[in-house]
Amino acid sequence: MTLSTLAEALRAHPSIRSKLGIARATRALGLSASSDGRPGDDAAPLPRDGGYDLLAGEGFIPAFVADDPWFAGWCALMVNLSDIAAMGGRAVALVDQIWAPDEASAAPLLQGLRDASTAYGVPVVGGHTNFAAPQLSIAASVFGRAERLITSVDAMPGDVLVAAIDHRGAYRNFDNFFAALEAPGPRPRGDLELLPQLAEDGLVRAGKDISQGGIVGTALMLAECSGVGIDLDTTAITPPPGVPLDRWLRSFPSFGFLLSVAPGDAGAVCQRFAHRGIEASAIGAVTPGSAVRLGDESGSALFWDHATHPYLDLGGHHA
Incomplete structure (x- = not known):
């Protein structure tokens, strides 16, 4: 080739x-590179005494979740932690948003999230759950801290x-x-x-x-x-x-x-x-x-x- x-x-x-969709979303929200949290970075850096608080979030394509729910649950934590690390930060905690038709179909998704939480030593501290949704979906948000940014x-x-x-x-x-x-x-x-x-x-x-x-x-x-x-x-x-x-x-x-x-x-x-x-x-x-x-x-x-x-x-x- x-x-x-x-x-x-x-x-x-x-x-x-697929990343071209980011521009359409940021325009609709009135955001630019100079907005609070500096859109375009892997996580939003919010200055505080002695460093920065970091916020990031991820949502997942329904086909990806349906194909391998356990892996989608794992990734909900893993990719968020990667975003925090990419900013020079350390993740502190994560919250999840789960939609599922019932508890049984959500089980592998939740297990993947739990297994990743154990592997990476970052707690899931809450979130939002719906067991009456038409399909299985997950999103998650993470909080971290950095002393010096990348x-x-x-x-x-x-x-x-x-x-x-x-x-x-x-x-x-x-x-x-x-x-x-x-x-x-x-x-x-x-x-x-x-x-x-x-x-x-x-x-x-x-x-x-x-x-x-x-x-x-x-x-x-x-x-x-x-x-x-x-x-x-x-x-x-x-x-x-x-x-x-x-x-x-x-x-x-x-x-x-x-x-x-x-x-x-x-x-x-x-x-x-x-x-x-x-x-x-x-x-x-x-x-x-x-x-x-x-x-x-x-x-x-x-x-x-x-x-x-x-x-x-x-x-x-x-x-």
């Missing part, structure tokens, strides 16, 4: 195009883009790469703790967790929020064995972050993850401009230009 064909296929993929708005030209992704897993429905199921209890907690430690040590300038849309969609969101371009080196991106590059570029890993790092800090950052068995390497560079490009030894191809085709469309970035 040529770079231009790869870029075109990714640009048209539903998991990447933002989406501070990537600078000249930074190295580091990808840190746990490859110890397998796909579990759609393009979700699940690396937490077999992990012993302390490991998921310790892995997420890397992010606030990196923030507090001043080793990360900006970053995002790799979400729906995968490496390429997340790189685009980071580039747009920071008002920069990003060149991705596809030869530096190594999928797990047997996984095609195009699928890996759009996959949603259970543990995955893109970090914008000063060149002199990239080695230290990668080493922190390597110590915990997590694959981490430089996969690209932050550039001036607004283009996110895919490159290899043959050249490069444009994936997306957020100046001509806004993605989150939040009205500019913070200086």
Whole structure:
């Protein structure tokens, strides 16, 4: 597959195009990048004495919930914790919103949520439940705290883009790469703790967790929020064995972050993850401009230009 064909296929993929809905929602709410809580970041940072309170939430596609209710319950906690960690924070507690036709159909969903709460050591402290709904659905919201933020708005030209992704897993429905199921209890907690430690040590300038849309969609969101371009080196991106590059570029890993790092800090950052068995390497560079490009030894191809085709469309970035 040529770079231009790869870029075109990714640009048209539903998991990447689904993020375009964010712009329609924020416009309807009258929100922009300068609104309270800084829409566009992985969690809303609310300043307080000594740091920040963090708020984030996730809802799930009904087809995803119906396909694997236990996993949907687990993900309701897991992806929220990833958003808090991506901001340099530590999660404190989570509330859930459950809709189900009856108690029996909700049972695996609730069990997945309970199992994740135990694995990550973050309590579910309440929520909203309806056992008379037409279909099974879940959403969840998380509260966290940070001393020092990792933002989406501070990537600078000249930074190295580091990808840190746990490859110890397998796909579990759609393009979700699940690396937490077999992990012993302390490991998921310790892995997420890397992010606030990196923030507090001043080793990360900006970053995002790799979400729906995968490496390429997340790189685009980071580039747009920071008002920069990003060149991705596809030869530096190594999928797990047997996984095609195009699928890996759009996959949603259970543990995955893109970090914008000063060149002199990239080695230290990668080493922190390597110590915990997590694959981490430089996969690209932050550039001036607004283009996110895919490159290899043959050249490069444009994936997306957020100046001509806004993605989150939040009205500019913070200086």
